[in-house]
Amino acid sequence: MDITGRTRVFMILGDPIAQVQAPALFNPIFRAQGVDAVLVPAQVSPDDLGGFVQQVLRAHNIDGLWLTIPHKAAVLPLLDRCDRRGQIAQAVNALRRNADGSLEGALFDGEGFVKALDRFEVSVAGRRVLIVGTGGAGMAIAVSLAERGAAAIALFDPENSRSAAAAARINAAFAGQPARTAKTADAAGFDLVVQASPLGMEPGDPLPLDPASVEPGAVVVDILMKNQPTPLLRACAERGARVHPGFEMLTQQIPDYLRFFGLPLPDRDRAADVDGVGMSMPSAPACGR
Amino acid sequence: MDITGRTRVFMILGDPIAQVQAPALFNPIFRAQGVDAVLVPAQVSPDDLGGFVQQVLRAHNIDGLWLTIPHKAAVLPLLDRCDRRGQIAQAVNALRRNADGSLEGALFDGEGFVKALDRFEVSVAGRRVLIVGTGGAGMAIAVSLAERGAAAIALFDPENSRSAAAAARINAAFAGQPARTAKTADAAGFDLVVQASPLGMEPGDPLPLDPASVEPGAVVVDILMKNQPTPLLRACAERGARVHPGFEMLTQQIPDYLRFFGLPLPDRDRAADVDGVGMSMPSAPACGR
Numbered sequence: 290m291d292i293t294g295r296t297r298v299f300m301i302l303g304d305p306i307a308q309v310q311a312p313a314l315f316n317p318i319f320r321a322q323g324v325d326a327v328l329v330p331a332q333v334s335p336d337d338l339g340g341f342v343q344q345v346l347r348a349h350n351i352d353g354l355w356l357t358i359p360h361k362a363a364v365l366p367l368l369d370r371c372d373r374r375g376q377i378a379q380a381v382n383a384l385r386r387n388a389d390g391s392l393e394g395a396l397f398d399g400e401g402f403v404k405a406l407d408r409f410e411v412s413v414a415g416r417r418v419l420i421v422g423t424g425g426a427g428m429a430i431a432v433s434l435a436e437r438g439a440a441a442i443a444l445f446d447p448e449n450s451r452s453a454a455a456a457a458r459i460n461a462a463f464a465g466q467p468a469r470t471a472k473t474a475d476a477a478g479f480d481l482v483v484q485a486s487p488l489g490m491e492p493g494d495p496l497p498l499d500p501a502s503v504e505p506g507a508v509v510v511d512i513l514m515k516n517q518p519t520p521l522l523r524a525c526a527e528r529g530a531r532v533h534p535g536f537e538m539l540t541q542q543i544p545d546y547l548r549f550f551g552l553p554l555p556d557r558d559r560a561a562d563v564d565g566v567g568m569s570m571p572s573a574p575a576c577g578r
Numbered sequence: 579m580d581i582t583g584r585t586r587v588f589m590i591l592g593d594p595i596a597q598v599q600a601p602a603l604f605n606p607i608f609r610a611q612g613v614d615a616v617l618v619p620a621q622v623s624p625d626d627l628g629g630f631v632q633q634v635l636r637a638h639n640i641d642g643l644w645l646t647i648p649h650k651a652a653v654l655p656l657l658d659r660c661d662r663r664g665q666i667a668q669a670v671n672a673l674r675r676n677a678d679g680s681l682e683g684a685l686f687d688g689e690g691f692v693k694a695l696d697r698f699e700v701s702v703a704g705r706r707v708l709i710v711g712t713g714g715a716g717m718a719i720a721v722s723l724a725e726r727g728a729a730a731i732a733l734f735d736p737e738n739s740r741s742a743a744a745a746a747r748i749n750a751a752f753a754g755q756p757a758r759t760a761k762t763a764d765a766a767g768f769d770l771v772v773q774a775s776p777l778g779m780e781p782g783d784p785l786p787l788d789p790a791s792v793e794p795g796a797v798v799v800d801i802l803m804k805n806q807p808t809p810l811l812r813a814c815a816e817r818g819a820r821v822h823p824g825f826e827m828l829t830q831q832i833p834d835y836l837r838f839f840g841l842p843l844p845d846r847d848r849a850a851d852v853d854g855v856g857m858s859m860p861s862a863p864a865c866g867r
Contacts, residue, residue: 292601292616292618293598293601303583306583306638309582312585313581313582317580327618330584330585330639331640341633341636347629348622348626350621
């Protein structure tokens with residue numbers, strides 16, 4: 290579908306931006322569905338985020354924004370509303386302007402992750418999980434794993450002081466108080482290991498955790514979109530772990546984005562919707578301010 | 579070419595926006611030239627123009643803006659530099675962020691118009707011209723017609739108080755003091771009539787001028803993009819005038835936009851460039867502030 294003056298515009302905000310997969314994923318869906326919309330990238334510096342978001346959403350045909358690194362958490366203070374998962378994780382993936390002018394955010398990363406586990410036939414309930422990297426995506430995953438009944442969720446991030454507060458929010462929200470911070474990335478004793486740090490994006494990056502510490506029967510998921518299979522996944526696979534790349538997590542979020550922006554769903558996702566698989570949680574009244 | 583995170587983004591700003599032709603015109607050129615760029619529409623209210631322009635051009639992959647009604651003149655105070663034609667007309671079609679952070683504008687409408695006349699084999703030198711509607715496009719056309727040696731240029735606009743000041747700027751800039759304001763849209767005595775008002779965009783619009791006043795041998799150009807041939811052109815053609823729609827004026831500006839944004843030209847335009855046909859005028863140091 291060609292872009293005209295009637296085309297609705299969406300933007301994905303990140304910094305850097307070159308690595309984002311969403312335009313290549315969603316624009317063909319818009320075309321296939323006959324939706325006159327386009328998703329374009331915008332490389333927005335952290336200092337410019339607030340002004341950019343407020344200003345572009347005043348344009349009458351710019352209907353919403355995708356957020357990626359480093360904006361998933363930083364956008365929270367701009368929101369009037371966001372869903373419960375977003376409030377607990379203090380991160381959102383998407384932001385829309387409602388008819389009343391309010392800005393509403395929603396978090397899909399964690400649901401995409403657990404739906405990807407469903408596809409991989411990896412159960413969550415009772416699992417002992419190590420999450421390495423507690424940026425927006427890592428926190429989103431922690432929230433959805435807690436919601437699905439993970440027995441223990443250890444959060445490791447050498448640079449993220451938010452981990453302890455996030456663990457407290459998760460424990461307040463879900464039964465069993467599963468979350469705690471971890472002092473190291475030692476994977477011993479965990480049967481699900483989630484690599485959610487940026488390590489592995491650049492060629493010279495160190496491994497985010499020692500593959501020798503991974504239990505032979507454990508499941509390891511590296512959510513990086515680039516360089517798959519990552520050096521970590523290759524090393525873990527050699528040691529007999531079940532390894533999965535992150536792309537399926539993004540694919541599984543497609544219906545959530547489309548629903549959030551009021552766009553039509555492909556048939557296969559509409560079926561899933563009827564089953565309740567993709568049901569979103571009700572919005573809470575305020576988020577981050 | 580599919581949109582990815584590496585795609586450079588351009589926007590066309592207008593209000594309304596549904597009628598704009600530029601995305602349908604330029605995106606196929608980008609594809610054909612292998613340029614990883616996309617032009618998307620943005621409906622920006624006049625009150626939001628300043629904030630929107632400043633903010634979106636801070637995004638590192640948003641390289642420039644097309645301006646259309648009603649923003650061609652209103653954007654002037656935001657510019658650090660613009661070309662001489664833009665200064666005289668006090669209107670620009672395009673705006674870019676230079677490497678030093680400065681915002682630079684340029685005006686192409688008038689050159690597109692006179693190049694379209696070249697294609698129609700209509701000479702300009704010595705002509706007596708009536709221009710009805712002196713918004714950004716009408717003023718741009720007046721400047722380029724003066725530059726090409728029109729003998730007289732009458733500017734009529736019932737709602738535009740800028741006409742007299744614009745006529746004075748044209749007379750200061752070009753030999754022969756050709757420009758003056760007109761009190762009516764009476765076309766008697768003119769051998770080139772340019773319809774540059776918005777009248778004709780909506781079905782119930784009155785005719786912008788009385789076709790009975792048009793000289794039988796006159797050339798009439800209606801620059802509206804919509805509803806061509808317009809009721810005016812049909813009525814004038816019935817009276818024996820030579821009539822032309824406005825689309826060629828837009829087509830003729832394509833190389834100017836590509837050059838301004840540093841994008842590669844199609845082969846046919848590169849040849850024209852070597853001939854000097856498309857040479858742009860040197861930038862002047864400041865414009866509008």
